[in-house]
Amino acid sequence: SxxxxxxxxxxxxxxxxxxxxxxxxxxxxxxxxxxxxxSTFRGSGGLWKRYNAIDLATPDAFLDNPGLVWQFYAYRRHKALQAQxxxxxxxxxxxxxxxxxxxxxxxxxxxxxxxxxxxxxxxxxxxxGSLFGMRCTNFSCSYEEHNNYKDPLCEALRVDNFDQTDVLPFLDEQELPHCPACKVGLLRPAVVWFGESLxxxxxxxxxxxxxxxxxxxxxxxxxxxxxxxxxxxxxxxxxxxxxxxxxxxxxxxxxxxxxxxxxxxxxxxxxxxx
Ligand code: BJW
Ligand code: ZN
The missing domain is CATH 3.40.50.1220 (TPP-binding domain)
Structure with a gap:
């Protein structure tokens, strides 16, 4: 063809x-x-059509609404694990x-x-970076992990919960993955966002x-x-x-x-x- x-x-x-x-x-x-x-980055589909993927892949988006950004990454982890x-x-x-x-x-x-x-x-x-890496956002903590294929990462990030809906549930910070080392820091995906240095x-x-x-x-x-x-x-x-x-x-x-x-x-x- x-x-x-x-x-x-x-x-x-x-x-x-x-x-x-x-x-x-x-x-x-x-x-x-x-x-x-x-989905490609500049042509995302499904649920994420309503959001601009480029806007979600920034440190500001994560500061502003970490639950939304985590839902975006949870969704992509889930799809990547299903893909071959x-x-x-x-x-x-x-x-x-x-x-x-x-x-x-x-x-x-x-x-x-x-x-x-x-x-x-x-x-x-x-x-x-990788969807299967995570690191702590607490500046005084250097915790990071690699090859974490757990899905869902936590109950609030179970993709079935929000895959079929039009409106994503708002997630409180407490519901998101936290650092097992320092216990206080929010974890983030170990990917390189816009404006961040490689x-x-x-x-x-x-x-x-x-x-x-x-x-x-x-x-x-x-x-x-x-x-x-x-x-x-x-x-x-x-x-x-x-x-x-x-x-x-x-x-x-x-x-x-x-x-x-x-x-x-x-x-x-x-x-x-x-
Ligand atoms: C097919 C196909 C099929 C479809 N077969 N082909 C102004 C302000 C702020 C920053 C900047 C600025 N000017 C420049 C910068 C720097 C910035 C940048 O480049 N911005 C531009 C948008 C202008 N870069 C950075 O910020 C980088 N860091 C940095 O520079 O640090 C120093 C610095 C700091 C501050 C200021 C200035 C410098 C970091 C960039 C990190 C990018 N991160 C992302 C997210 C990663 C995590 C995640 O995935 O969520 O990386 S953004 C996104 O784009 C993702 C992708 O890896 C990356 C590239 O996209 P890609 O892979 O090319 O995908 P698409 O969708 O764009 O294209 C798909 C292609 O496939 C299309 O061509 C299709 O036609 C084709 N296709 N089906 C073959 N079947
Ligand atoms: Zn920590």
Whole structure:
């Protein structure tokens, strides 16, 4: 069902199989998980149509109404746990296991599907954190946890309670997850919200791969390239002479000097990378 022009495929495969293609970077966004049934960030569906996802992913939104923001994340945790990785995730996992290329995936997704596709963990940067991490908001407490797949996290965040309603119940802070260490702090999802800095070591690892290695080929998969700093890597790679391949359902009119695989990345990635 996916039509990729033969000329695109041929020239891409020629480069992929040439000795010049040794270092490959994948930059991943929400579109990679779309065919697993998860909403993209700038096109959220269902209950969350009435809210702007971009407005909820901020420190101010959490300060203003932590219950609402927690409901948003509880919902997305629940959906992510129900979802399965798709062929796009598995293609990247295979690339991470190849011994003859230098490979890194930078995922902006927090859904954990790349991990679950058995991607080599050392070659995967969860750039915007994870839905399954939490940390304490009490400034004098450093409690954090990883890989917490409990669902629901607490009774008030049982998704069945608010999945079918139009009006979300207001949640008091007392009903939300609290820190088991200091006992007073409210927990928050360990994701990177707008205006927050990415962990320095994350930026360092990305810089090291991109700047030190020089990337030969960058796969830009299912991302609107709207969010800094992830989006800036495309220009860095291009300016260093690396090649760009875009996998997106929408053609990018501004991009001329690159391969474009237009369609569902769960279908185009397996064809392109075979
Ligand atoms: C398919 C498909 C299919 C669909 N197959 N494709 C002005 C004010 C304040 C801040 C800034 C500012 N100017 C710049 C900034 C910095 C800001 C920023 O970039 N803002 C821009 C919006 C302008 N960045 C930050 O704040 C970052 N921190 C930072 O810079 O710190 C220093 C600093 C601080 C303060 C001021 C300035 C600097 C942090 C950014 C963190 C972003 N966090 C989020 C939330 C994470 C947690 C969560 O998920 O809830 O990350 S926002 C959201 O966007 C999420 C995503 O990872 C990210 C990227 O979205 P993505 O993945 O591209 O999804 P979509 O939906 O946009 O696109 C999907 C694409 O897939 C589309 O193209 C579809 O066509 C395609 N598609 N189906 C293939 N089947
Ligand atoms: Zn605490």
């Amino acid at each position: 996916t039509l990729i022009p033969v000329s695109t495929l041929e020239s891409f495969h020629n480069f992929l199989r040439s000795p010049n293609c040794k270092t490959v970077l994948a930059l991943v966004g929400a579109g990679l998980s779309a065919s697993s049934g998860l 990785p798709n062929l796009g995730h598995y293609v990247l996992a295979e690339l991470s296991k190849l011994a003859n290329i230098n490979f890194l995936t930078i995922t902006q997704n927090v859904d954990g599907l790349s991990q679950r596709s058995d991607h080599v963990p050392e070659k995967l940067l969860e750039f915007h 962990p320095l070591q994350m930026i360092d690892k990305a810089d090291e791969f991109i700047v030190r290695n020089r990337v030969d080929l960058m796969l830009v998969i299912g991302t609107s390239q709207a969010v800094w700093p992830a989006a800036s890597y495309v220009d860095i790679v291009r300016n260093q002479g690396g090649k760009i391949a875009i996998f997106n359902t929408e053609p990018d009119g501004d991009e001329k000097d690159c391969w474009q695989f237009i369609g569902d990345s769960a279908e185009t990635l397996p064809v392109a990378m075979e």
